[in-house]
Amino acid sequence: MFQRNILDNMHHYLYLLINIGSVLVPFLASFYPKHPFYKNWKNYIIANTIVASCFIVWDILFTKIGVWGFNQHYLLGIDCMGIPLEEVLFFFCIPYSSVFIYFALGYLIQNNPFDKIHKWLTLSLSIILGLIAIICFDKWYTSVTFILTALFLAYNYLTKKSLSKVYLSYSVTLIFFFIVNGILTGSFIEAPVVWYNNTENLGIRLGTIPIEDVFYGFLLIASIIQIFEYLGREKIVVKKG
Template identity: 35%
Template structure:
């Protein structure tokens, strides 16, 4: 069904739009901080995805996407970079609002360092696999910056939100990769899957979430 990817995008967006107006959460009042960062980070990811599509690291199954394409990619991929970070930031703010305790505060830095070291190791040992090498190299950069400059409190809140976000991530990406809407060139990745989802997609999602969070927190600090 050609509307599959579009429906998945809407499935991501609609609950967030509805619950953004929750009286306690009031996430709609923070939209002015979310969208500038989403547009900036999304623009960078669009270039990344275009490169992967151009070089056949993956391709979009025409049976499950609309026919309209821009720079080789279906319009749904651009919507993905708007709706998914929006949903991730909603999860982040919801947890912070409803669960005030900083569950991961004490382990935030060690956890970041662990994933940083793991990312470096995977990137170096798989330099011949484009999807693996690029994902974990970029993740290394993002984790290094946040390890050095992000406050422990924000890091702890991020990791909790990231682990929670894995639940909808596995559902949505499970459909994307099992039908499949997105088809991967396994010569360019580790071919290690969580269900049907490549391991690299988890790094990709971590980069997308953390980059948008950094932008979001920066705009919250800078904008009145």
Template identity: 40%
Template sequence: MNYIYLLINLAVIFFPLVLSFDKKVHFFGKWKFVLPAILLTGIVFLIWDLLFVKLNVWSFNPDYITGFKLAGLPIEEILFFLTVPYACIFIYECLNAYFPANTLQKYSLALSNLFLGLCIAILFFGYSRWYTLINFGFLFLVLMYVEYVNVEFRFMYKFYRAYLVSLIPFYVVNGFLTAIPVVIYSDKEILGMRVGTIPFEDHFYLMSLLLMNVFLYEWFKGRAVK
């Protein structure tokens, strides 16, 4: 039972890793951009994770982790920031390769503005809760930067499509993590709205995690072209 979180991590990355050698996507050839994006994003989110453990925003059920820790975090939680971003960037690249036509292009700015407005509204009502405050505050800053400061390359229309598709495995993985539960949330630090057992905030945690990874991935690719 104490290998559950580790097995979930392995399941998340198994198919994306095996299929990375698909000739059309040629994902393994992009590892030199994927890995630094995951590393830099992982540092930010691991600091965030450590802070949340200290603030008792969430904790890890000892019955479902191996007990090996690094810097106070279960090794499985550290692996999470490798396996999930890898799988999500893989989804992003597969969609771009197999479905290059994307009708979201003309709606992406409107979607970003909608999410920016949602961030402001939720921060207004939920600023007293740590997870809500940091989660939506961080998403607001990243979205603002990507849409209104970054002018070198535009990718949000591709990002939103990948995010929507990533929600499918998200519900499976986070459903297990929160239903068993492997990760235990403090009700005092979340809004209290859930989709099944998944806190509402987790949907936007995924968005922040994926957005930062994809932005850095595209940035590293752009640097290589230049």
């Protein structure tokens, strides 16, 4: 009976375990002697905190108006500013893993296939996403996500900033994204951890994942990476000076 009660209560830890599982290996690998990511923690924490704060506010507002919500069956039951504690942790665990992948690929990949197409890709995506955002202005998740991503891409295109390394690392991140977000949106489990109001999105799913999640995730990770890189360059300039 005792063991059965433990198993019956384990589902409340699912979202927390997903967060921990997502960050555990990258965290341990951060201490690899030849390329220690932990030495960049200060810059990463600053970048992540800045961007995560904005996304958490976004998350709180969208939860409040019913764009998405959470299944208490898979949560600890601890709320933080109107959203589950696990959701707040999501904005720190997932980006850590993603930025670590970006950092590691900088040493592992010599020839980036996106180097030749990044300008065209950035311009095309910014136009396409911007148009969809305008057409679907009545759908909160689609319009807000796509217009913000389009503006981010347009800024990088106009300022001639290369996103080739970001595209490469995010392509790898997507492998894990489909696993993690797949579970959160209902793959392999009875009901989704995070549910979406389909009247506020395009209704296009990649498995169980709303297509908007792909661009939402990209905007989150790419923004953190750019601030992270900026802080790193500033440190080098100061040292040289």
